Amino acid sequence: MNTPEQNVRKWDRLAWVVSGVVLVVVVLMRKIKWDTGIDFSFLPPVHASLNAVAFVCLVMGYRAIKSGRRLVHQRWMTMALGLSFLFLLSYVVYHLTTPETRYGGEGILRVIYFILLITHVILAAIILPFILFTFIRGYAGLVERHKRLARWVFPVWLYVTITGPLCYLMLMPYYA
Numbered sequence: 001m002n003t004p005e006q007n008v009r010k011w012d013r014l015a016w017v018v019s020g021v022v023l024v025v026v027v028l029m030r031k032i033k034w035d036t037g038i039d040f041s042f043l044p045p046v047h048a049s050l051n052a053v054a055f056v057c058l059v060m061g062y063r064a065i066k067s068g069r070r071l072v073h074q075r076w077m078t079m080a081l082g083l084s085f086l087f088l089l090s091y092v093v094y095h096l097t098t099p100e101t102r103y104g105g106e107g108i109l110r111v112i113y114f115i116l117l118i119t120h121v122i123l124a125a126i127i128l129p130f131i132l133f134t135f136i137r138g139y140a141g142l143v144e145r146h147k148r149l150a151r152w153v154f155p156v157w158l159y160v161t162i163t164g165p166l167c168y169l170m171l172m173p174y175y176a
Contacts, residue, residue, distance in 0.1 A: 004140040011140075015132035022088065023125060029095040036097050043094040044101075044175060048168035050087035054080045055161035062154065074138065081135055084161070104174045113170045120163040127156045 002010075061076030103113050134153045137146035 004142055008136055008140050008142065011136045012133060015129050015136065018132065019129035022128060025092055026125070029092055030100070032096060033099070034096050038097065040094050040097050041176065043090050043098075044168055044172075047087055047091050047094070048165040050083050050090065051161045051164035054083040054087065055158065055165075057083060058154065058158050058161060077135065077138070080157075080161075081131065084131075087164075101171060101175050103171055105170065109170065113167065116163045116170070117167050120160055120167060123156050124160045124164075127153065127160060131157055 057076045057080035061073050061080060064070075064076055065073035103110065103117075105113055130149060130153045134146060134149040137149060
């Protein structure tokens, strides 16, 4: 029988593969467009909603663990991860099938939008494997290792889940 550490190493390899595939797909989706004949223009508010609800789940999961409710914490965090996964699927489908929407704002709002967008995209790309590593350690019962990662993964994930909807709200007037 494998130890939790041996299982974690196996799952970590899978997390790296998944993260690598996601990164490649996200980079390529800007260059590849598929004409499916289906109008996916309804998806941007879905993306924002999934991210916003994931944000709420993260906050609720944090509150649960701070009050000692480990199982409740686990459920909230699983929901946050599931919502983030649904967001990612929806986001990829949208960007593979729909022309890009350009931000049309000017002045300080343009600067704020691009600061939020750039930090959101960079941090989302970086944080994915670490979200998975943190999740894996939590489920493996490696609580101290989980906590050490979660201390810095959680605030970054929280930032990514709130800046996504903020970027959407700023871009919303420019959708066709």
